[in-house]
Amino acid sequence: MLDIAILGLLMERDHHGYEIRTQLRDRLGLGVNVSFGSIYPALARLEREGSVEAVAPSEPRLGSLSTGSLSGERASLRSRRGTPGLGRRGRKVYRITERGRQEFVERLANPSTVDDGRNFSLRMALARHLTPNRRVTLLERRRADLVERLEELRAGTRNPQLDGYARSVMEHAAQSVELDLAWIDQLLTTERSTPQPFARDAK
Amino acid sequence: MLDIAILGLLMERDHHGYEIRTQLRDRLGLGVNVSFGSIYPALARLEREGSVEAVAPSEPRLGSLSTGSLSGERASLRSRRGTPGLGRRGRKVYRITERGRQEFVERLANPSTVDDGRNFSLRMALARHLTPNRRVTLLERRRADLVERLEELRAGTRNPQLDGYARSVMEHAAQSVELDLAWIDQLLTTERSTPQPFARDAK
DNA sequence: CGTCGATATATCGAAGTGATATAGTGGATC
DNA sequence: GATCCACTATATCACTTCGATATATCGACG
Structure with a gap:
């Protein structure tokens, strides 16, 4: 279930884990706390399956220029760029793959089991796909x-x-x-x- | 969470696992499927903690003529009584202990974490306690x-x-x-x- | 300068889910 | 009276999600 939510967000642009949590709250109906304890494992799982890939920290983020509204992160990016290792603040940015897109539309349209309210709301929030x-x-x-x-x-x-x-x-x-x-x-x-x-x- | 629900049901009378599931649906608001995969482990856990105890299949349910209101099970009970082994249909009947009662009122009144709607409804369904x-x-x-x-x-x-x-x-x-x-x-x-x-x- | 709150990732144990295996029981149907 | 089906009943599996916690950086504020 989380998989669909995450893939749905990544359909629009790249995200890192923490951001996914906030977006889940603000954009999809998934109000109260989806915990990190589920998000990070889910991302790892999706990466293992080849549905998403981690983007090297220096690479520009897809769509970030046009959408760009993530307050005050470009400044700090520039100031710290060049330092090796984990990139700024250790962020790991994920991008959806072609396989991920296919997986997404397939699973969005075909609920394997009967949806509860939460799942259905999620599907509707992504219904334009x-x-x-x-x-x-x-x-x-x-x-x-x-x-x-x-x-x-x-x-x-x-x-x-x-x-x-x-x-x-x-x-x-x-x-x-x-x-x-x-x-x-x-x-x-x-x-x-x-x-x-x-x-x-x-x- | 399930613990409270189960203890709440056992406050009234003894139950076995399968019955708890139906009661959860019919009596407490917990509509859609609480799966057996959670009920049986929960019962085992509660027994381990000493909050409930298994009642020997031959002993108590027979005596529970007073409480008895479980439609259409006494007939089959009598007809099969005397056959050894797992007792009728292998049922395991659980009874709440004194420790369980204390545990129940304590946990019902004091939500450890913020309740979601489901938890709150459960608490309200048991509010007379x-x-x-x-x-x-x-x-x-x-x-x-x-x-x-x-x-x-x-x-x-x-x-x-x-x-x-x-x-x-x-x-x-x-x-x-x-x-x-x-x-x-x-x-x-x-x-x-x-x-x-x-x-x-x-x- | 320190420190506080928000950002960020990660990991742990415990709990819940959905699927499946197994089997007895009651009633309907032929 | 044999057979079949739906329901009752317990159990276990792999997997997902939850809640708590650890750790660290960043930005703002005084």
Whole structure:
């Protein structure tokens, strides 16, 4: 799961580990803390598989000139350039490979197992890398899952064994699923009525 | 986390592993699949720590006529009683110990780390085991977390780098947090206005 | 000048996931 | 009454993720 998130970020430009964490928070819905304990191993794994490669610290970062908005890192770069060893601050910058791109689109479109909310949000946040057909397929699958889940929760709410607290939890969970459903439906409507919903690169 | 859930179920009556899974789904909010790969190790761990103990298959469940409410298992029990070996269907029934009870109330009331939604829902589903004060404390802490998270999400929504899909994900996440907040506030109101909100055993 | 908070990588043990193996049980169907 | 299927039940595997911690540099502030 993390793999897709990381590859998705690297589709746009090169990143180093720490930056991936912040981007995960700020750009993809993955709010609360994806820990370093998962990010660094994930990067190592992806590198081992040949989906990403480490960029030598002196090499310019792809797209950094155009996108360039990473405050105050070019200055320190210049000032320390020339010192051998680990490059500035020991950063390791990763770049996605062609193999990585293929892996990414393949895995983004084909959830191996049923997505939970987090996974689905991640997929949607990266949805512009999907074809319109794929998007609709994913949305419909998610919709079906949510409908099923909602019925389970409603049935659960009627369980006489529950005390007030447990029932309240169930009812709230059901409301939450209803909100999710409304969101999905809205996305589906947009997707079906508009030729290029949110524009960009979906090929 | 699973530990609390399991202990919470065992507070009411004895359970075996498979049953714990169904109960987790039906009684506590923990909807989608808590896998056996976590339940059985968790039970083993709890037994090792002395928080639960395995009940000999012949001994106690037979005597538990009073508690008995597990539909349609007494029939098969009687029919097979006397056959030696693993006991009926190899079930292992666990019972909470005194140490387990202490462990449970202690850990239920004191989240070691910041709860995510799932953990919090679990705690609320078991809230009748908490004192009113503890409940309010937990609710207020959760409320503060959600307010903070909501601001982050709203700030994130304004990030100009986001495409339409990513923005939609963020906006939906924010709405979801708003719904959570409304729930918390409702619980807080109930908790403050009613002496024994949902009644039962909160000591 | 020191030191504080943010940046940055790395590693550890513990916990959870998803898949799979194995087998008994109850009921339906032919 | 034999057979088949779905459900109940425990267990274990490899892998991923989490949370904590260690270590170091950088930039800003007084």
